[in-house]
Amino acid sequence: MTDTTDPKPGLFRRFWTLLWSPPAAISLGVLLIVGFGTGILFWGGFHTALEMTNNETFCTSCHEMRENVYAEYQGSVHQNNASGVRATCPDCHVPKEWGPKMIRKIQASKELYGHFISGSIWTRDKFVDRRIELAKHEWERMKRNDSQACRNCHSLVYMDFTLQENRAAENHQKALDQGMTCIDCHQGIAHDLPDNYLTAYRGVVERLQAEGAIPAPKPVDAAAIDGYLKTTN
Amino acid sequence: MKKAILISALLAAATASLAGFAAAQSTLATAPETATVNSIRGVDPETQVTVNPVYHQEEGRKNRNYRAQPPIIPHTIEKYQIDLHANECLACHDWKNAADRRAPTLSMTHYTSRDGVQTDTVAPRRWFCNQCHVPQVDAPALVDNLFKGSEE
Numbered sequence: 001m002t003d004t005t006d007p008k009p010g011l012f013r014r015f016w017t018l019l020w021s022p023p024a025a026i027s028l029g030v031l032l033i034v035g036f037g038t039g040i041l042f043w044g045g046f047h048t049a050l051e052m053t054n055n056e057t058f059c060t061s062c063h064e065m066r067e068n069v070y071a072e073y074q075g076s077v078h079q080n081n082a083s084g085v086r087a088t089c090p091d092c093h094v095p096k097e098w099g100p101k102m103i104r105k106i107q108a109s110k111e112l113y114g115h116f117i118s119g120s121i122w123t124r125d126k127f128v129d130r131r132i133e134l135a136k137h138e139w140e141r142m143k144r145n146d147s148q149a150c151r152n153c154h155s156l157v158y159m160d161f162t163l164q165e166n167r168a169a170e171n172h173q174k175a176l177d178q179g180m181t182c183i184d185c186h187q188g189i190a191h192d193l194p195d196n197y198l199t200a201y202r203g204v205v206e207r208l209q210a211e212g213a214i215p216a217p218k219p220v221d222a223a224a225i226d227g228y229l230k231t232t233n
Numbered sequence: 234m235k236k237a238i239l240i241s242a243l244l245a246a247a248t249a250s251l252a253g254f255a256a257a258q259s260t261l262a263t264a265p266e267t268a269t270v271n272s273i274r275g276v277d278p279e280t281q282v283t284v285n286p287v288y289h290q291e292e293g294r295k296n297r298n299y300r301a302q303p304p305i306i307p308h309t310i311e312k313y314q315i316d317l318h319a320n321e322c323l324a325c326h327d328w329k330n331a332a333d334r335r336a337p338t339l340s341m342t343h344y345t346s347r348d349g350v351q352t353d354t355v356a357p358r359r360w361f362c363n364q365c366h367v368p369q370v371d372a373p374a375l376v377d378n379l380f381k382g383s384e385e
Contacts, residue, residue, distance in 0.1 A: 076312065077312055165290075165292060165308055165309070166292055167308055167335075167336075170335065171334070185324075188314060188319065188321070189312070192314060192316070192318065192319070193314055193318060193319035193321070194318055194319065195318050195319070197318075197319055198323075198324055198330075
């Protein structure tokens with residue numbers, strides 16, 4: 001008979017009920033998995049976009065960079081050397097660590113303003129006039145973080161002073177002993193220096209010292225050096 | 234009939250021109266003109282060209298050959314900027330920095346302007362160090378030189 005009550009509804013109805021009012025466990029599970037998937041997708045997209053704006057091609061897509069700093073970088077030791085290892089724009093100018101990298105990337109929006117709206121270094125003359133200011137920014141950044149950009153590749157501890165020119169070896173030993181940082185001597189290694197650059201650099205250092213912004217020199221780890229000497233001898 | 238004559242005439246003309254072309258080709262092949270192309274290298278391509286040897290920097294200060302000789306430089310200066318804006322030599326050799334950097338100070342003559350005025354900064358006419366001072370390398374002399382030093 002048709003009027004017999006069936007407690008079990010049809011297949012489609014059951015599926016519809018499941019979709020429309022699912023049990024809490026399934027809702028949560030779907031939310032988690034879909035959320036996880038989208039998270040990966042968005043993070044990947046963000047990272048890809050970040051890396052696309054973090055290479056030499058992108059940097060030199062504006063004439064200000066291509067015709068001034070990039071032109072000067074040609075033939076410098078980080079572009080042309082015996083081993084062919086290169087350091088490109090972001091290797092020195094964008095920190096590798098996540099936090100400082102984000103801060104630098106946000107600061108870089110000011111460069112977009114300079115390019116699209118104010119045109120602050122639009123011509124060669126404008127750039128030359130502002131070079132000392134721009135250089136000071138970079139010196140300050142280097143001095144504040146103990147030349148971290150250099151130290152991503154160069155380490156005083158692993159330098160073989162016996163393979164260096166005498167004066168280089170002497171000065172690197174002095175830097176190690178006195179806790180100096182790379183930028184103290186190596187200004188203008190990739191780009192041209194402006195008038196009175198050394199006075200300007202010393203001014204930056206004095207100001208930072210007065211602010212107490214210079215990181216204290218790390219004490220030499222004698223035990224590590226001893227250990228190293230024992231393994232090599 | 235007319236059509237057949239036309240076709241055979243065209244064929245004959247084609248054969249004749251082909252034969253003429255072939256003949257022209259063969260004469261070219263037997264008597265080539267001598268090529269007069271100069272090699273960019275300036276020498277016969279078959280000649281072995283030796284690459285100029287690289288001479289390296291000599292370290293250690295050298296004595297002067299005569300009293301007023303500008304001392305030669307015992308280190309590389311290749312990457313140092315000396316131009317209208319900056320002179321990286323002065324970062325060590327200027328009298329203000331020499332002791333800190335343990336470098337020889339410029340001679341005091343370099344602080345005297347052409348009018349004989351003594352200044353604290355290097356005289357403009359002495360700005361371009363490598364007009365007189367050059368790095369020393371173990372290279373043979375480029376030109377023969379009969380000069381004898383004052384001690385010789």
